[in-house]
Structures are given as C-alpha cells and as structure tokens.
Amino acid sequence: MRRYLLLAVVALLVGCGTARTLVLEPTRAADRFARVELIADSPTVSVPSDVTQKIESASRKGAV
Secondary structure (H helix, E strand, O other): OHHHHHHHHHHHHHHHHOOOOOOOOOOOOOOOOOOOOOOOOOOOOOOOHHHHHHHHHHHHHHOO
16 A cells, blocks of 8 residues: 555656746747858869859848
8 A cells, every 4th residue: 555655646746746837048049140251262072163153043032
C-alpha cells in the first residue's frame, strides 16, 4: 500500500514539475541589413558565365 502511495505522489510531483515554462530572456529580434554584397573570390569550382549572370540578375531583382 505504501508503495502505491509513494508512486502516486512521485507521479504527481513529476507531472506538475514538467508543466511549467520559464523564460530566462526575451527573444531576440531579427537583424535587418541595409545592404548585402556578393563577392566571388577564389572559387573552388568552375561555374559557366551564363549561370553566374543568372544568379547576379536574380539577386538584383530581389533587392529593394
């Protein structure tokens, strides 16, 4: 009987202990940038020039 009572008390304490959320610090806001610069410096693989131009044009279209 004592064993069942002890198991019930432990189960209740464990259940109540896990139902809490503690926030230690507020979430950090996302950084915003005014400008991004892409530089192809010492590439390790060869990329065709038409692919490079497509990537550059797609990145410029996305710029505000």
